[in-house]
Amino acid sequence: MLKKIATSQVRLGMYLHGMEGSWLSHPFWKTKFVLTDPADLRALQASGVPFCWIDSSLGLDVDGAKPAASAPASASAQPEAVVAVVPEAPAVVAGRPRPDLSTTPASMGEELERATQVMQRSKRAVMTLFGEARLGKAVDAEQCLPLVAEVASSVVRNPSALISLARLKTKDDYTYMHSVAVCALMVSLARQMGLDEAQTLDAGLAGLLHDIGKMAMPLDVLNKPGSLTDDEFAIMRDHPTRGFEMLKEGAAVSEGALDVALRHHEKMDGTGYPGKLKGEEISLLARMGAVCDVYDAITSNRPYKTAWDPAASLARMAQWAGHFDPRVFQAFVKCVGIYPVGTLVKLQSGKLAVVLEQNATALTAPRVRAFYSTKSQMPIPTQVLDLSSPGASDRIIGREDPATWGFQKLDELWQAPAG
Template identity: 60%
Template sequence: MLKKIPIQQLRLGMHLHALEGSWLDHPFWKTKFVLRDQSDLDKLVASGVQACWIDSSKGLDVGLAPVPAKAAPASAPAATLSAPPTLTQATSLSQEVKRAAVLVAKSKQAVKALFNDARLGNAVDAERCLPLVDEIAGSVYRNPSAMISLARLKTHDDYSYMHSVAVCALMVSLSRQLGLDDTATRDAGLAGLLHDMGKAVMPTEVLNKPGKLTDDEFKVMKSHPLRGYEMLREGGTATEGALDVCLHHHEKVDGSGYPHGLRGDQISMLAKMGAVCDVYDAITSNRPYKNGWDPAESIRKMAEWRGGHFDDVVFQAFVKSLGIYPVGSLVRMQSGRLAVVCEQNLESLVSPKVKVFFSTRSQLHITPELLDLSSPSCSDRIAARESNAQWKFTHLEALWADPESLKLHGVTA
């Protein structure tokens, strides 16, 4: 039976089912386990979390201790204890990036734990991922560029985990652009978080190979959608949407994808969304064998694949959700200066806020200056996208994100 109790009434032997409050306040990323370690109990009491749910059918009850809140119905599923995210007040990129940095760091550890459990053969409990999805969605609702841009920055060691976090955030942002409701958006976010679970059981020498795969190695890697689908289905808690995206995020609308060679309307809308989000994060991220493409350059290249790889309606909505020049893009101004895109303008995709920092005429760095291209007083405009593969600037992230947030994320400004 589920019971809500004050955190002070917890004791060893109780089965912790769920924690009240923000997921970021919790000392653990997962719940649903029997408390057996005094150090875990001490962390909970010191965390500031005020209340929790216990399952007395799986552990000790509170006995005669007073219960301040009435028990939840015994039939209530765990997922109902955490409602879908609701629309929150928008914030600026500079405000949200600091909160997003904390969330990204904790999300990475959560997904790492999820993958490790899968490698050990433990069942994947999709329900325990819902608080994480809700927190990511909340950040995207406040300012989508913060979470999405930070999650794009990865190291070789954390690529697989951060890719899952990034695709979750991209799916939430795309869902909002397509006008999906909170429940459908939450399902899309969960699907994004779990879409690559099959990679948890891929051979590490193939998964992390710093070069082109052989035909046999690629055949092994192409099995990851089906392996992930089987793992999620066996867990028994994944939604139909999460199962679908896991199995079909490598399908292409022209029928050249895998594992089933589906084409056009044979592919669900959610799987089409997953395909776009998966590819964008993959090509913009640094990998062992190549550096990621610039965000704006990636949008341009993906546009060339539209109609064969991606659904046109989904791709257009994806571009609107990110902007033609996503945050972090390197651009050349009409004045001859180079700039980094710092924030989107919801009224005009071609007029974001940019920070100029380099003169192509003098070939020298200049004092960074923030320009709002939507302001009538601003006479400069974006002339073209630029590739940092040519310029090799090493400090672009520090122009749009504060050093403290980057450091927390493991990036040196």
């Protein structure tokens, strides 16, 4: 039986079913478990959560009575308000701290190593999640929260590191890493747009799960190395609806995640799918999801196309009238930069350089690594330049197409230590 009690009444041995108040104040990743650790009890009572729901059929009651062996938990007894549809931020599980979204910023070089580890763990987690979804297992959003929080923490330390690494996915792991990349982009965009911590983590969860419907698509269509036929494209256009249906069957999936799964292919002019919604009919999260989804898709190598240059991708997206919400798109450009990390640029001095890191207060003056002279048509000793520094004597005069110059290893240049 579910009972609402004051947090001060919670005792060891009780089965926690839910907690009231902001999820940011909850001291646990998950709420459905038997409380056995005195440290967890102290954390709960110090958290500021006013009330908890306990299930006396699965743990101790307020009076200390043990549950009857034959008393199953009643699903029908659960009031809708007990389960928070979207947890707003994880806290602790097995000793892991919740993400600190006000954490100390890190340089690109400092965060790249940590972001690489996050990417590796994320890939394994998403492969497992998607594999289970393909087998018909319902998605438990609570199980996704540690991953979302870890991605969010990396993005907060340095927005460019993990987002730039995620762009380097291979054709074989695109489906999985695309979800991680969109998760990171959604977190960064949410912060840029001034959303609070709860909404930011909800945006990250929505990004992670937005393409879950692709797990219901035939593998020969999903992984086809060439262009899709009209019939195959019609099949793929059903993935938002299938994703929405799959997530509805899961546990603790937020309304935001459901909406982004269903609506991330809608367009502002009403020509998108599946609902042909227009303008404000599309939720803010779905409008954000549309931008993040497209940017990562066109800047990544996919089974049927080669990645576009990130700066060129932004330029093309800006020309797609009626596709994106202009306000959201402008905020997105501020996130990734006018010249995103990895962009090849030409400097006024005639040098070619690759962008290493953004300067948040000077989007046209990032940190770059110069490595080639267009005057001598020869490589030069690499030099890291902060184009926003007071003494900077050089500036960007335009972006360049790496293919024009035959450069094949720009990614190695921006990933190399800046020392």
